[in-house]
Amino acid sequence: MKEIRKVISVIVINEDGVLSRIAGLFAGRGYNIESLTVAPIPESNFSRFTIVTKGSERVLEQITKQLHKLIPTYKVIESQDVVEKEMALVKIPLDTNMSGLDAILKGYNGIVANATEDSLILMGVDDADRISNFLKIIKKFNPTEIVRGGSVSMEK
């Protein structure tokens, strides 16, 4: 069956063990997690999970239903009409040829987030697939470390 990528946001009560309920659900039922980000929703007792997953249509439907079935789950947002963004941090050594770096950073809403005597930390913020691209291109600067943040999304 065809595998589809899907971004699911889950609003849950921010209480002990809720991360493990969700992670355990995915692990126990053999669902994929491509990325998972979680943070409390300001001025509420809820947290928001953004989960990027992959699966057949039936599996994706089950994921949504099983997430909903968890007692602390308030809402499962599966709309794909969302803005999805991801951040990545990349450390590159300063002894590399830097030509073209500016243009690349500009293309991916990037900045130099930190500089030391021997390395730079670059930050890019963009759509998830564009971040993948960014990380591919940035390879020519010989990165020593890459950190992807995982997707966050918001309904339009």
Added chain:
Amino acid sequence: MKMSGSQMVIEALHKENVKVAFGYPGGAIMNVYDEIYKDKSFKHILTRHEQAAVHAADGYARASGEVGVAIVTSGPGFTNAVTGIATAYTDSIPMVIISGQVPITMIGTDAFQEIDAVGISRPCTKHNYLVKDIKDLPAIIKEAFFIARSGRPGPVHVDIPKDITAQTGLFEYPKEIHLKTYKPHYKGNSRQIHKALEAIAKSKKPILYLGGGLISAGATDLIRQFAKMTGIPAVETLMARGAMGHENPLLLGMVGMHGNYASNMAMSEADLMIALGPRFDDRVTGRLDEFAKHAKIIHVDIDPSSIGKIVDVDYPIVGDLKNVLESMVDLAKEKIDPDKYESWRGLLSRYNEIHPLKYNDDTKNIKPQWVIQRVGEILGDGAVISTDVGQHQMWTAQFYPFSFPRQFVTSGGLGTMGFGFPAALGVAEYAKDKVSINFTGDGSILMNIQELMTAVEQKLPVINIILNNNFLGMVRQWQTFFYDKRYAETDLSMQPDFVMLAKSFGGEGYRVETKEEFDIALKEAIKSSVPVMIDVKVDRFENVLPMVPAGGTLYNMMLEFKENS
């Protein structure tokens, strides 16, 4: 009112109208047991193993429809309980399991008898709680009962650290619970129900596929009514036995791996499947791409995740079966003509004539199926039947004449050997006006044999009927069929003397080798006030048939086993 955490537990159980709890004390739960000692207003039954405590509470819940309660200590007390919890979870049985935990200050230090109990119970409970503040305790217990019995029922686990049960706090028990995040959907969508009824009216070969959800919803009167007024034949899953009643002319029998021929053919040839509270278990469906190939599917279930999980559904209806069936009965009055399905019923009854459920009785050896039929003849609806897991379980499901819901108590989904006897204790505690029979095997019975002591002490006269073939029979059957008779570790010829064993606990025992002896033993057993073991020597190599081999198709049943040599 101010009281200790352990008093709160007891007080909450009162408020929930708990009549009996099953359990086993230990270090971390001692404060609660100290209150149980002082308070005599509900009964506590001490089992001899935590697993049995949970099974007994489960049996009580299955027989009564009420929430079963089990109390255990931390660490090994809890881990022993896990099999019981998982058994209840798989079969959607309402239960509350209270476990002790090491004091909060010691959690995470690998303290004596510490285990991450909520971490372990998370995948096998409907919900669980670790109580971290005494002020939350009353509301948590209230929620636990509410969640256990509402929606799709299930076990809820409450883990309480020892310092919480020792502290004092204010006991305010909420009258009602409103959870923002948990709102089971009881009322079926009426447009969907209308559409479903239209599909039924249009169908030529409809079949009612009845699952355990009908029993937990208390909707068996309604399904009998609906079937009668529409003339639609029905099949029952293992968990739905008793829903229609064995004398019901519309009941074809049990469906699935060991279902009867007509039931499985009905599923395969139907043009419309009306699935009421089943979960399309692999033991029912067989090979999925051949399952109900010609049928549109209506699926009614209170749990949305159950719908569309295994097969695509044409008419999904999320709702409580009682509620939905009431509407269906109303609509059926005008929409459905029962005469329409006459030829379909005729075809199915011909299937039943060609291949009825049968066994070859023998004058020399007692056949296990005969024992079950015989008990049915003698006790019928005067007994509540529990089983362990294996061949005897399937024969019981096939041959006992079940006539009312909750008459059959069996571990369906998880298939837990050792379930039957402790579950029968719960049954016997609840159904005092019925005989409690546990059909078991010589393998299963040894998995909770220590409960003889509980049964004797509590005067629960459970009759264990061991269909003894000196084999781990179901596995032996598969080895015969699929492993060229390589009987790896299934020969259980090395056995205790079950008669002496029962007597050593203060029970009664009978060894039976003929039908006459069986009748005498059963008669004596029914009169007995102590638990009984009837050790019935049965044909060693009897197989459960018919059979759909795992992954096979429902319409291609193995009706008899032919030696290929």
